[in-house]
Amino acid sequence: LTYEQLIETIKNIPQGVIFYSLSEWGVTENQLPMIVEKSFTKDRMDNNIVDVKESDVFRILKSVL
Secondary structure, X not given: OOHHHHHHHHHHOOOOOOOOOOHHHXXXXXXXXXXXHHHOOOOXXXXXXXXXXXXXXHHHHHHOO
8 A cells, every 4th residue: 555545544434424525615725824723722832742833833724634
């Protein structure tokens, strides 16, 4: 199983059961900055074992838009 095949397999698991992308949930690109901002509330990112920056979260969210 290649990496690409694994990605496709994972994407197909919820097919017809749950939406896979943010856009399928009605999220638009112009809403991403607000979602990023809400992700960095007090104590939310402090519990993360990886130092995550707002630009990282934005890039991740955009990739699943």
